[in-house]
Amino acid sequence: MKKHFAAITAVGMGLAGSLCAQSLYDLAPDQAESDSLPLTWTAGINVGVDDNPTPLLGNDDTSAYAQGYVGVTFLTNTPQSTLSVGAQIGVIHYFDNLDALGTDVDDTTFTASVYANWTHRISERLRFVSRNNLAYELEPDYSTGFQSQRQTGNYFTYSTDNALGYRWSERLATYTGIRLNGITFDDFSGGDRFTWTLYNDFRYQLNNRTVATLTYRYSETDGDENVSDTRNQFLLAGLEHRFTPQTTGTIRAGVQLRDVDGGDSSSSSPYVEATLRSQVNQRFSVNAYARYGVEDYSRSLQNFDIAGAPFGVYEGTDTLRIGFTANYQVSRPLSLTAGVNYASLSYDDLITGLSGANSASSVDEDLFNAFVGFNYNINDNLVLNARYNYEELSSDAGRDYDRNRYSIGVSTTF
Numbered sequence: 001m002k003k004h005f006a007a008i009t010a011v012g013m014g015l016a017g018s019l020c021a022q023s024l025y026d027l028a029p030d031q032a033e034s035d036s037l038p039l040t041w042t043a044g045i046n047v048g049v050d051d052n053p054t055p056l057l058g059n060d061d062t063s064a065y066a067q068g069y070v071g072v073t074f075l076t077n078t079p080q081s082t083l084s085v086g087a088q089i090g091v092i093h094y095f096d097n098l099d100a101l102g103t104d105v106d107d108t109t110f111t112a113s114v115y116a117n118w119t120h121r122i123s124e125r126l127r128f129v130s131r132n133n134l135a136y137e138l139e140p141d142y143s144t145g146f147q148s149q150r151q152t153g154n155y156f157t158y159s160t161d162n163a164l165g166y167r168w169s170e171r172l173a174t175y176t177g178i179r180l181n182g183i184t185f186d187d188f189s190g191g192d193r194f195t196w197t198l199y200n201d202f203r204y205q206l207n208n209r210t211v212a213t214l215t216y217r218y219s220e221t222d223g224d225e226n227v228s229d230t231r232n233q234f235l236l237a238g239l240e241h242r243f244t245p246q247t248t249g250t251i252r253a254g255v256q257l258r259d260v261d262g263g264d265s266s267s268s269s270p271y272v273e274a275t276l277r278s279q280v281n282q283r284f285s286v287n288a289y290a291r292y293g294v295e296d297y298s299r300s301l302q303n304f305d306i307a308g309a310p311f312g313v314y315e316g317t318d319t320l321r322i323g324f325t326a327n328y329q330v331s332r333p334l335s336l337t338a339g340v341n342y343a344s345l346s347y348d349d350l351i352t353g354l355s356g357a358n359s360a361s362s363v364d365e366d367l368f369n370a371f372v373g374f375n376y377n378i379n380d381n382l383v384l385n386a387r388y389n390y391e392e393l394s395s396d397a398g399r400d401y402d403r404n405r406y407s408i409g410v411s412t413t414f
Contacts, residue, residue, distance in 0.1 A: 037075040042088075044069055046385075046409030053098050054105055055393070055401035063096035067407070069111075082119045088112065092138060109154060112136045125167045129175070132160045153187030163199075175201040183297060192224040193297050213238040215252060221296040227313055228261035228351065230296050234271055246279035256293055260315045262351045269294055269318065288324035295319045298345060303360055304398030312359030315349035333377040341369040365395040383411045 069090030115133040163177025182194035197219035217234040238252030294316040325339035373387030
């Protein structure tokens with residue numbers, strides 16, 4: 001835990017010097033929400049090779065695969081409201097038979113995602129913000145913390161975040177809201193979660209580029225039948241700063257207070273979250289995030305280093321997550337993209353009443369993911385793309401693996 005906090009403190013201090021500023025009302029600014037965009041359709045197909053399709057479950061056979069998708073987006077922006085919506089459906093097919101521990105795994109998987117974000121300015125002082133998304137996916141989203149490794153089957157995530165913002169004076173505003181989010185797995189026992197969170201965000205404008213924040217959050221997480229429920233409180237202070245017109249970021253830091261049903265006692269730990277977005281110049285852009293805290297969505301795991309491979313349930317997972325993506329426009333038709341995600345997870349304080357007494361008292365895992373690729377515009381509507389993705393898990397529970405994926409494809413927008 002100490003090494004995690006030292007690392008996240010260094011990241012946070014580095015970001016604090018150039019963090020982004022926004023107006024007093026911005027809760028989660030989206031740089032894309034500026035000009036209205038018409039209904040836009042996208043479609044694409046990729047083919048590739050995956051040398052470890054089911055990495056946690058004893059099968060590292062290489063398989064070729066194909067993926068197809070179609071999506072639609074719409075954005076309308078008026079002086080009173082901003083509405084952005086989008087949806088995408090897809091299918092992934094592995095050409096070789098997949099198995100996990102001798103059991104056949106579906107080689108065809110469907111995916112889907114939907115989002116809707118709405119900001120409505122009720123008056124000069126009052127506004128309503130709603131951000132909503134649903135996703136049925138196969139690969140993990142490393143930045144969210146819902147899961148950190150590729151499981152056997154799909155998972156379904158959902159989130160709705162609704163808040164009222166009120167400007168009390170020229171400098172002081174508040175955002176008060178409720179967030180509901182959760183995850184369910186098709187083929188993974190012990191991972192389902194549902195969380196509701198109440199929060200209040202005090203925002204004080206220090207100058208035309210910097211906003212100071214003071215945040216309180218209270219959340220409760222319900223586990224499935226094998227995992228106990230938890231309660232968390234967060235007391236956070238932060239800054240939001242617009243370093244340049246093209247560079248914005250946020251940082252919040254404070255304490256996380258935690259109670260776990262079946263756990264030994266209440267606990268407290270440091271909590272930090274930070275983001276940075278920068279359009280460095282017309283060709284180069286960077287997005288980055290960092291977070292340290294105790295997570296609820298990775299509290300149980302199977303330990304393959306112990307006879308019988310028992311499941312252990314832990315009070316919490318001290319987790320450090322760091323990542324960035326970068327895009328560079330080499331020329332008008334050619335652009336490059338690259339990114340890194342790193343997660344360090346410490347499963348601590350085994351709850352023996354909910355799991356086998358022979359499970360390890362603590363487990364450390366480190367996940368590294370990196371990707372690089374390019375997009376080449378063949379014409380105004382057709383894009384050739386290629387991507388390489390590397391993933392590696394180092395685990396005290398005998399879950400180590402590495403994975404390479406290569407793909408090439410075409411997409412179109414109309």
